[in-house]
Every structure is written in structure tokens, then in C-alpha cells.
Amino acid sequence: MIEKVILAGYGGQGMMLFGKLLAQSVMMNGKYVTFYPSYGTEVRGGKAFYHVIISTDYIFSPVIDEADTLIIMNNPSFDKFQNCIVNNTHLFYNSSLVHLPNDLPDDINIFKIPATEIANDIGNLVASNMVMMGAYNCVKNLIPRSRFLYCLRTSLTGKKAALFEINKLAMERGEQYVQENYNINYDIGQDE
Amino acid sequence: MIEKVILAGYGGQGMMLFGKLLAQSVMMNGKYVTFYPSYGTEVRGGKAFYHVIISTDYIFSPVIDEADTLIIMNNPSFDKFQNCIVNNTHLFYNSSLVHLPNDLPDDINIFKIPATEIANDIGNLVASNMVMMGAYNCVKNLIPRSRFLYCLRTSLTGKKAALFEINKLAMERGEQYVQENYNINYDIGQDE
Amino acid sequence: MEKIFTRPESLLDVPTHYCAGCGHGVVQRLIAEVIDSLGAREKTIGIAPVGCAVLAYNYFDFDMSEAPHGRPPAVATGIKRVHPENLVFAYQGDGDLAAIGIAEIIHTANRGENITVIFVNNAVYGMTNGQMAPTSIMNQKTITTPQGRTSSEGYPLKVCELLSVLDGSSFLARVSTSTPENIRLTKKTILKGFTTQIEKKGFALVEVLSACPVYLRMEPEESLKFIDNEMTKTFPLGVFKDWETNNS
Amino acid sequence: MEKIFTRPESLLDVPTHYCAGCGHGVVQRLIAEVIDSLGAREKTIGIAPVGCAVLAYNYFDFDMSEAPHGRPPAVATGIKRVHPENLVFAYQGDGDLAAIGIAEIIHTANRGENITVIFVNNAVYGMTNGQMAPTSIMNQKTITTPQGRTSSEGYPLKVCELLSVLDGSSFLARVSTSTPENIRLTKKTILKGFTTQIEKKGFALVEVLSACPVYLRMEPEESLKFIDNEMTKTFPLGVFKDWETNNS
Amino acid sequence: MPRIEINKDRCKGCLLCVPVCPHDSLEISIALNVYGIHIAAFKIDGICSGCTNCATVCPDAAIEVFKD
Amino acid sequence: MPRIEINKDRCKGCLLCVPVCPHDSLEISIALNVYGIHIAAFKIDGICSGCTNCATVCPDAAIEVFKD
Amino acid sequence: METKHLLTGNEAAAEAAIIAGCRYYYGYPITPQNELINYLATRMPQVGGTFIQAESELAAINMVYGSAAAGARTMTSSSSPGISLKQECISYMAGSELPCLIVNMQRGGPGLGDISTSQADYFQAVKGGGHGDYRIIVLAPSTVQETADLVYDAFDIADKYRNPVMVLGDAQIGQLMEPVVFHKERKNNVADKPWALTGSKGRKKNIVKSFYPVKGELEVFNKKLQEKYKRIEDNEVLFEDLNTNGADVVLVAYGTTSRICKDVINKYESGNHQLGMLRPISLWPFPTKKIREISESAKAIITIEMSAGQMVEDVRLAVEGRCPVHFYGRTGGGIPTPKEILKKIDELGF
Amino acid sequence: METKHLLTGNEAAAEAAIIAGCRYYYGYPITPQNELINYLATRMPQVGGTFIQAESELAAINMVYGSAAAGARTMTSSSSPGISLKQECISYMAGSELPCLIVNMQRGGPGLGDISTSQADYFQAVKGGGHGDYRIIVLAPSTVQETADLVYDAFDIADKYRNPVMVLGDAQIGQLMEPVVFHKERKNNVADKPWALTGSKGRKKNIVKSFYPVKGELEVFNKKLQEKYKRIEDNEVLFEDLNTNGADVVLVAYGTTSRICKDVINKYESGNHQLGMLRPISLWPFPTKKIREISESAKAIITIEMSAGQMVEDVRLAVEGRCPVHFYGRTGGGIPTPKEILKKIDELGF
């Protein structure tokens, strides 16, 4: 089993945390994993891209050129990673900010998630990352929820601990959204 | 014709000026010449060694390993350059400060010059270099005296101009000394 | 309708890469306004530092050079010597000027080099994600002083005070971007920094206390209060040397 | 008969490479005397600079390190941090400390590093045959200022005055080797430089005005008069900062 | 009456302009720009005296001020 | 009476010791050392009060001072 | 079970240094090695160590000089432009025979370049960016785990030979997060250092220096250095051999690019050639002998780098014309892709 | 008749720079290049030029960066440790494509070493002591006259390619005095520099920089650089060929050691072998093609250096095993003697 995920947004959209949590959770579940941040530049406010590879075998290159999953948080990111789309790629995009072109290939799986709106609804704009995380994990079914919540809790330390609940809620909303809209078999609640 | 001279003393004995004047004079007389200072170290008060090569042909290496002439101003210098002595080397040494060993080869020409004493006599300790210069040139007969004096005069500028006469005198004493003690055919006075 | 405030001509109408609320944007606009007011756009040559302001050469509409980290004063010297009639300025951050580049700023000031330096003191390394700067104030938490700066990391370096000891410096002042009033004063002071050069009075440096909300980990508004309430205690505002008034 | 003055134990009985009348010899003897008087020979670690004093490690009879040109304060920092109970000092010339090494001395002082610096200011680059130093005085002729130093080469850098601005410096004084009295005072001041360290009071620097007769192109005696009559006008003697008296 | 214009492509939503308006005429908008940022806006009922405070503090030169 | 000893292998003939002697007891010698240098010498009729001035200024630690 | 940590290469290097007994860190921020300095700012004080954010890379490496001369395990880290600034002092440390660790997480160059990944400081690292005939030992990890492991080795080897050692990573290795296991029980093998400056109590004074002004001495010293380097070349070569035995085409790559080459070999199973890979781990000393051996049977060698062609020179020097040595490289942040490498193999045309 | 001056290589380089139109000199004292900086301290003001004794080598090279960016002919000079300190900025200048002259009069290393002569900065000069894939053009004179001549060329080539050029001498070349004739009439061929910073009057603004943060741009720029380097390799190779045609033993040496090799060839007339010599004048670009050609007929090549073996790698890269490449070197101020070289030839044993 191998899963290659590209997370792409701009700095501040929390893709870093998303990637780290994902990587940490699967590592604890005994998988091989690489998490590779590829910052645009030494420059502020740049785009933020992360490559996460999860595998049952040793991982060669941490750089992804053919993605199993693309998680896209803004338009420039889509432009950039469009060419990583192959047969059967799962494309999750934040439809609050991203407008996809019409000429996408047929053989990919598209998940349109209004993540910013959902996050805004629950009162925390930056939780859009966890909305996407919930949606993604619900579809791909990689991490038991308890494991994920454990990692989330330990990663939010100090003043940030207070943000646990809202992040958890955002994740649940993401799960909920794909279940409602994409007829997903929801079994990630089960523990290992 | 090739003449390889090593000048060796400690800093302050004027070997630099000696070498430069020699080189300049022969250059003006159309010879090839190299003048190579080889300081002991980046360090003060070190020894000062100069290699002068005069030739009618292109000069390859400016470094001398077999000297036609050795001009030695103190004991450490002799120790250092002893191994540059070959058949027929002319060895001029400042006998006021240098004591030669007894086991020198027979086939070399030794000129014992009490240069510091002579210079002291005429009232300028540091003119010992010009004493040696006079002796050397008188023996080797390389530079017309007028040419040499011209170079000496132009090299002593500013406050140093006043030193011309004493240096000239020192040189003459050097000439005189070898003439009197070594039966030298004195013809360097002639101009080109 | 008359435009009474608009983007200066010397500042290109392009988005900057600065974080929201970053003081670099204000300072660069002020420089552009001053250059415009002097009618000097076509004879200005600026030097951008390595630091968050590295891309300043994309924002100003006049000749610009890069400089290795810390070396803008040396690069400015090299340029000014070739073009003594041009207006040459170096733009530097606190890491750039007061850490790696402290030798160059001191000797350039001491030579009385006829250039202008705009020194943006935001008390932190912005570009490299929030390490202590030589100008971080005592107890300031940064990523390399997680418990707050203590004396074992040394003390905040007061650049104007330090340079004022040098006989070569002509104009030294510290201003801030914390309020509209302070910003207007900053503009006037930057103008003076440039007229010092135009009148060939030698080395001028304007230190601008500026906010890096991201690495102060504050909202932008709060970060301006930090300047007024905290930074100015260590770095008092004022003119430290002025060739005109002989104030020193 | 009792010996009332002799070569200190910490100074090996070997000839030095210094020119006749060079001030380095005096200063190094004084350091050795002070180390002896503190009974600290076996716990002292010195750093020799690149400059005429480069071979100082051959003359002192205690552990010594070389440092790249200008970096003795950084090397001293690295040593002191490993051996905080040893007595660590850096010996530096004016080119070493005030030109290429100005960044290191400023930041080491500013960190309040608990070391002692002996700074030999002879107003010239001795080792490299007489170029201008940052401390060459106005109008001083050197091989790189053949017409005398003018303001276009910058102004004499006053190291004690500069470092006194820094919160991290604890003891700063300028002394000279021009007369027996001054030499005795220099010894006392060097002692204070070391006791500052022993009492863990932080950074101490003793600037010693010293003669380089060769590159002043003077007789040794004349060169001492130059210190008294010329150098002290630019570099007044005195204590610039003292943790004990809070003088600053 | 003087008025201001906010360039929404330049505004980064830092909100530094808000507290400096003597008439409290600026606010955070509800709308998002392409980066998902709430930018600053002039209040519908805002008053502008053309003091230029808001433009002066704006780090992104996003505000222009006009006067008759 | 106090007296001094000059180490002729260390003395470089800088003559800094000469002017500092309150009794004018030091002078340049006529003899040369191995480097061809005239070193300092205590005058035959010199007086020494053991003030240590000469030793203090000597850059080569060439002078020792003795007292009863 | 051993605890797995998800860490960047930068953090792993930092933690490994602590485990190896390094208690003196001096550095200056620069991307992409900031995670290292940032990590140690917190961690060093926790273990009673010294952390100084120096005023510059120059100051940092000179503090390292001091702590190394004082006998301690010590290190600095930086990235390309910062490493350039350290070259004078690195030459001094080699000349004073001082052990230390220098970490370089290479970024795009020349000049300010960018912060993307690169392997274009190979020449600087292995040929000597500073002046004079000296060598530093250069170790190149390809995973986060190996970064930690080589950091331990680096300190041991540095002490063993009294020589600076560089761990040469790149932006990718530095910023990549992977699981890493630390060998806590690892012996802190601090060598006995009778030459170190500790105060001369009970012994003759020590001098640490690289200055040999007396004519002839410097040549004697250089000979001694060269003999040491010979010993290192004889004993410290490290490489990973992946099926080079019998291979007709051999890829040579280190660090980041070697991982991609492994991928290629994995993908290639069904290709025309018998593919193998040689991954130099020690870049100096270089696995010259091994590559010579390979060149005796291989039909072609392809060197893959993130540079315009640097290590390929050492490969060619080893091969001496025995078989063709090809090169494929990307510069300025470009990472060779498996596709590109496969294409290069196809182009061999045999 | 042309006036002959008896000057050191340092002075000749300085005067030649003036003649070539260089009016901006920035330097810091260091032996054995002091005669150069000292000379220009007097001379620059006489011709209305700028002379700054900078606070350090770092400041000096960065002032050079500034004056070069401003469009002027400019230079700095130093010796080994000082050149190491300049490496970061040299990489920046290569990355910003700025022309300038850097003179390195090499001394003994590593570290402080000594002030005797050496050729051990060859690697640093030709492989790049700084970071990233860049090249500087390196010219190596062997006489004082040639030092002057190459300084003129250096400025022309630097401007032509917008690239730093190094004149790589050594303590011997720098301090040796020989007669030198200056070609006063030499055209001050200051190239038109539309890219220079002069104020943007009447044109779009110019930017001088080496930063390419936008993904992909840095690779494009590096490709452009590599193409330029290819052009330089095609057009700017300089060497002196002494009887290599038909020679069975060829000595390869540059600068100071080449003079000694000439002496050997002169002395060798009656030997067993047909001796020839190839003297690279441009060290980068290296006369690779010529040496390859030689290796096709020669039975052996011996490289002679004052180093532990640096240029010999470039010779081996050119020869690729076609004939044996031997090496004889001295380090730390030792200069190979004709005797030693003759012995080495004898040892060839064929």
C-alpha cells in the first residue's frame, strides 16, 4: 500500500499541521512515512506545499510527481500541481476559494469541500485545514479517529490547547460533509 | 654569462638595498635580471635573504640552489646557505660578525671583509652593506661605478638623500679593502 | 476630486510578499515618498538587504542592488564612489546591520561615507522565522530565546548610540512607525537622512522601530503598541547626532 | 642579594622576534607578571592574535591558542565556555581588534563574556609593514596614507569609548607604556582586567597605547614621546567603565 | 466630502487602519478576497475628514484619499 | 648597593633604559653583540638606587635588579 | 520498543549531537537549517550545554575553534552562503588539527540563489573551499535516520583524527520529516585529548596553532597532514552498494538524489540493463577504489547530482577512462525525477 | 625604446590595473601581496581613482561588488586566508554576473601557515571555494611581465563575460622583481554596460542580484550561467606549449613551477627522453583539449606543483587514463628544484 498526498495552500492555511498530524498518526500505526515541506522561497507569505507519503514499504523519494491525493486550498496551488494528477487521483479542493477549470480529466475523483465556509460557520476561519483533514480521512480511511485525536491533542500545547475542541469539530464537519455529499462509507471511527 | 648571487643577513643590514641597486644597475645595462626577496617569515626582525640572478639570457627560476656568489652578513645566514656553495663559488663575508668554520672546501674563493668595522670607522654602522657591495663589485666587475652611483642617488630620496655621500664612501672603502688585501685588478671605474 | 494621498511614483503598484501588518511596507512607502518629493527617482540607487526586505528591489521603481547579508554599507560605498552625484541608500534589518554586518556599518559610518542608511529595527529575525536579533529587548521571547532574552545572550544593541561615538557619523536618529504621527515624523527624518547626503554632509542613518507582528506573535495592532510600550524603553526615540545643530 | 626585578616565571627566557624598542615586549612581560602575581600560570589560557604578537604563544609559559586574524574574542568565548574556571584572555593588536575583528569584539563585549582582552594600540599595522590602522591618528603618515591620514580614510577609532556604550562591558581602561610610571599603572590595570574575570564580573578590556618605532619611523625613545604628545590627545588615558565604582 | 478608496488586491486585512480613523469609519469586511482574507472596508455610514491617518499607517499602500 | 644585570643575549639596544635612570647610569656600549648591535651597559662609575625604572621599561626583560 | 520520533533531518542532527556528547553549539540562522539552530536553542540548556546564537557565521566557527581547542565536542551548522563565510576558519581548524562537526544543509546558489535544495557545494566541501592543502571528512546522509547516525560517527571520527568533519545534507534532508530512532545507549566516546588547552597544570604548556614560520617546518607539517589524510582514505571510506556486482549500468549518487536512483532501480526491474547503484556515504574520502572496481566490468556509469556536475569529476578520476561516465544533473532547486533518469538510461543506446 | 621598470609582480599588477582603466581599488593588507596595496595607496589618488583600505577582506570584496554593479572597472587583492574570506561574495558576484579582478598571491597553508610561496589554492580558485555552481576565470602568470599583461586581459575578459576573473600568483611572483615594460597605449576597453546601476534616467530601472526565489527561475538562470561557461571554455583557453609535439615525457606546470620546469627542459637536452612542457595560463578554463591531445602520443605526463596535488586532478581528467600521469609536488613553501624534477623523470624508468 502506498499513498502519496500533496497538500497545497498558502502559508497560514494550516497545511503544515495537517501534514504533520497525518504523518505522525500513520507513523504511530507502524507505517513508513515521509513528510516533506517545500516552501516557495525564503520569503514571507509564500505558498506552502507539503508532500506526505505513507507506505507499508521503504519510501524512496519524498518528492511526489504523481499524486494519489491532491488537497488544494487556493487557485495558485491548483495551477502548480495540476500536472501531478494521474488516473484515479483523488482531488480535494476548498471550493470556498478555488475555482476549478472545466476541462478536468474524467478518471479522477473530485471532492468539492467549502472548507473556509464551514470553518467560518463554526467560528474559526483557520480551522479549514481540519475540515479538509476530516473529509480526506473519511474518504481514504487511513487513520483511526482516536489515534488522530490523540496526535491533535498532543500537538496543541500551551495556549493552543484551547483550540482542540474547535479543531475536532472542524474535522467532524469535514467528515460529515463528504458523507452527506459523496455517499462515503464511514468507518474511520473504529479504533485499532 | 650568468651570475647568481645570494645576499643574506638579518633585517636592517641593508641587503635589500644592496640587491635592488645591483639588479637595477644591471637591468639598465641591458641584462636580464631577477631579484627575489625571501623573507624568513611574516615576522619582525627575521632574517633577510635575497637572490639576484644576472644573465645575458632569459632567467628561468629566480631561486638559487647553486650560488656563484654568496654574500654573508651573519652566522645564521652562513649556516643556512652553506649548502649552496659549489666549485668556484665566491664567498664574501662580513668578518666583523661572522666566523667561518675551518672545514671549508678548497675550491672556493673566500673574501673576508670586516664590513661592520669599516662602516663603523666611517661613522655609519648600517653602511656595511655598501662596503660589501663595493668589495663584491670590485671583484666581480659587473657594474660601471657611474651607473651604480646613479642608481644609488636616485634610490635615496627625501631625507635619505643626505646619506648618499656616506654610502658612496662605504662602497669605495669596500673596493679599496679587497684591492689591498686580495690583489684585485680594479677596473670598475670605467664607464660603459 | 483631488488625490491627497496615493501610492508614490517610486513605489511600483505590485503586491508585496510581506505579512499583513508588517512595518517594512510602511518604511518602503515612506522612502518612495521622500525620493519622489526630492524629484530624485532617476538618480537614486538603493541596496536591498538579505532579510524580509530582500525583494525591495521589486517594489521600488529605481535602480537597485542586492548585497550579501550584512554588507549593504560596503556595497553602497562601492556604488557611491563610482557615482558620487547619485543618491545612494542602503536598507537594512537589525540582523543584517547589527549582527553579521556590524563591522561594515561601523567602518562605513566612521569613514563618513556620504550615504544614507535606513535601518529597520523590528527586534527579531523575520526572514528566518523569528530568532533573536541583536536588538531583541530583554525578556523578549523568540524562537532562540524561548525563555525570553537574558543577559547571557547579551544586551539589546543600541545602534544610534553606538554610532554616535564615531567622529564620522553626521546624522543619526531613531523614529518609529507606531502611530500616524510617528510615521509622519519618520518621513521627515528620512528626508533629512537624504538631504544630509545631497548636501554632502556625510554618513546618515535613520533607525526605524518597526513591527514584525508574526514573530512577535501578536496581532498587528498589538505589535504597534509593543513598539510604543516596550521597545522605546530600550530604544528611546530622538535625534542622536545632527550636523546641522551640532547636536551629538 | 635579593632580586627585586626579574623576568616573571610565566615569561619564558627566550629571545623575541620583536624589533628593538617594541611595546609588545613590555606588555607581554606585564601580563606574565600579573599572572604570576595571581598564582594563575597553570590555569591561564591565552589567545595570540595575527599581528606582530602572533608568536606570543612561544613566549608565555602557559597554554596558548592561535586565532584567525580578528577572531580572538570568538575563540576566547569558545574556550571560556568550556573552562569557565580557567583564566582566559585574548591579546589583540589594533588592526586585529578594531578593523577586521570589530564585530567580534563588540558582540563579545555586549554578551558580557567573562574574559579579559589586552588590546595593544600602536596606531599602525606592524606585522604587514606599516599600513594605516583604524587607530592611526589624524595626519599620521603610514605606507597607505603617505600624505598623512585624512578624514577620507575615516577617523581614529576609540575602542574604549565605543565599547563603553554597550551594556555588556564591565571594565574598560586605557593606559600606556610611555614611562616607568605609566608602565606600573598599566600593570595594575591589567591586574584589574584579570580580577574582573576572576570575580566573574564579565567583559574587561585594557587598551595599552604602545610604540611601534619601526613603522612610526622613529627612534624608540622618540616613539614613546609620540605616545605621550600625540596619541593621548586622540586617545585620552583613563578608566572608561568600572563595575566596582559604577564609573561609566 | 473627502473619501477614501481601498484597493482590495493590495489590502492584506491587517486592520491597522481601523483604530486610527478619528471618525471610526473603517471596519473589517465580511467578504473574503481571493486569499480568503477579510479586508478592510469603509463603513456605509462612515464619515471621512481626509485626515489621511488610515493611508499613512497602511503597510500596503492600499488606501487612497481624495478631497474636493 | 643595589645593582643591575643586563642580559646581553636579550638586549636589543633600543636604549629605552638609558633616559629613565634617575642617576644617568646607563649608556650605549661600544661592544657589539652577535647581531652587530651596540647593547646597553651600566656605566663604570654608575650609581644604582634600585628604582627598577630601567627594568620596567625594557621591552626584552633584559635587566634584572638586585638589592641587598 | 525503540521510540520513533517524527523529526526533520535538521532536528535529528541536533538531537544526535546531544546524544554524541556535544555540549557546545554555535550558529547563525539561515534557511534551510533553521530547525537545527532553533531546536538546540531549547535543547542545549536542558542538558547543561552551551548554545550561542553568534553574531555571524564567522564568529560561530571561531567559537567552535575555541571550544575544540579546549578539548570539547563542538559543532556549528549553516547552509551554503554561511558555509562560504566559514572557509577561512575551517582551513585554520584543519591546520590546527582541531576536531569539530560542521553541518551544511545545501541550498540553491550561486550567491543568494534560493532556499530550495541543491548539491552544488560538493566541490567546496571535498576539494577545500578554503586555502591550502587540507581535507575535511565529508559524510552525506540520505535519510533522516542516517543523518542522526552519521552525526554520531562524525564526532568519533573527528576526535580520532583531530580533523573537522562535515555532514553534508541539503534542503530536502534538512526539512524532510521521517521517523527516527535514537540510540540512547550510544557511548559518548570522548577521546582523551592531551593536546587540548585546559590550563598547564601538571604538564608542559600546550599550544594550538597552524602557523609554521620557520623555514621547512610548514612542509614537514604538511607531510604529516598528508599522511593522516592517507590513513583516513585507507580506513574511513563509506558507501552503499546496491547490486553493482554484475551490473552493466551503474548509477552513482549521494544523499537526496540517491533515493531517487533507488526508486529508479526499483522501477526498472524489467529494463534492458542490469542496473546497479553506488551511493558514496563518505564524499571525502571518496570510494575511489570501489568505483574503479565497478568500472572494470560496467559498460557505463551515470552520475546523478543536483548540480551542474561536481561529484562526477571524482567518479571520472576513479574510472580513468575504463568505461564512459555520463552525467545527469539538475540545478537551482530542480530534483532529478525517476522519469528523467530512466530517459538518460535509455539514451545510452546499448 | 620602451622604459623598463624593475618592479615586483605585486607592483606590476597594480600599475597594469591603472593602465587598464581600473580606478576603484579596495583591499586589506596581507603578506605577500602588500606591495600591491601599498603601491596603489600612492598611485590611485594620483590618477584620480579611489583607494580604500577596507576594514577587512570581506568589506573590500563587497565594495568591489558595489563598484562593479555601478559599472566601473574595479579590483581587490589578497593572499590565501584573505581570499578564503571573500568566497561568499565571490559566489554572489558570479551569481550577479559582475565583472571584477581579484588577485591572489598564494602563501603557505592551511590556516595561518606561513608567508612563503605556494600553489595550494588551485582547488579554491578553479573549483569554486564558494557555494553553488559557478566559475571564475583564473589566469596564472609566471613572470612579472606576464603579471602585468594578464591583468589587462583580466579586465577585458571580465567585462566581456560579466564574470569575476582571478589572477592567481604566489608569494614568489608577487615579490620577485623583474624588468617590466608597460604598454601605455593599451586601449582602455571599458565595455558598454547597459545593465549597470547608474540611476534609471531615461530607461527602465536596473536590478543587480543573484536571488531567484520563484520556483524554476534559479534553474533557468543556472542554465544560462553554464552556457556562458561553455562559451568561455570554448574561447578563452590560454597555454604555452614548449615542445610537446613529439615529446614522450611532458611536464605540466603553471606559474612559478613552470619556470623551474623550463630550466629542467633547458638542462635536459642530453637526456633519454624527448621532454616537453605544457604551461596552462588559464587555469579555468583549463587546457583540457590540448592535454588530451598530448596524452594521445606522450608516454608519461608529470605534473609539477607547489601543493600536495591539485592541478594534477584536472590533468588526469583530461588524460582519462590514456597515459600515466605522475605528480611531483612540494608544500609549505618548498619549491621543487630542477634536480628533484630530473630525478622524478629518471624514475619513470623507460
Ligand SMILES: Cc1ncc(C[n+]2csc(CCOP(=O)(O)OP(=O)(O)O)c2C)c(N)n1
Ligand atoms: C551569510 C548569510 N547568513 C544568514 C542568512 C540567513 N538570513 C537571511 S535574512 C537573515 C536575518 C534577517 O533578520 P533582519 O536582518 O533583522 O531582517 P528582517 O527579516 O527582520 O527584516 C538571516 C540570518 C543568509 N542569507 N546569509
Ligand SMILES: Cc1ncc(C[n+]2csc(CCOP(=O)(O)OP(=O)(O)O)c2C)c(N)n1
Ligand atoms: C585574514 C587575514 N587578513 C590579513 C592578514 C595579514 N595581517 C597579519 S597581521 C595584520 C595586522 C597587524 O596589525 P595589528 O593588528 O595592529 O598588529 P601589530 O602587528 O601592529 O601588533 C594583518 C593585516 C592575515 N594574516 N589574515
Ligand code: SF4
Ligand atoms: S516575518 Fe515579520 S518582518 Fe518579515 S514580512 Fe512578516 S511581519 Fe514583516
Ligand code: SF4
Ligand atoms: S613592526 Fe612595530 S609592532 Fe611589530 S615588532 Fe616591530 S616595532 Fe613591534
Ligand code: SF4
Ligand atoms: S491598513 Fe491597509 S492592508 Fe491593513 S487592513 Fe487597512 S487597508 Fe488593509
Ligand code: SF4
Ligand atoms: S482619511 Fe482619516 S477620516 Fe478618512 S477614513 Fe482615513 S482615517 Fe478616517
Ligand code: SF4
Ligand atoms: S631597554 Fe632593554 S633591550 Fe633596550 S637597550 Fe636597555 S637593556 Fe637593552
Ligand code: SF4
Ligand atoms: S634600577 Fe634605577 S637606578 Fe638602577 S640602573 Fe636601573 S634605572 Fe638606574
Ligand SMILES: [Mg+2]
Ligand atoms: Mg529584523
Ligand SMILES: [Mg+2]
Ligand atoms: Mg597595530
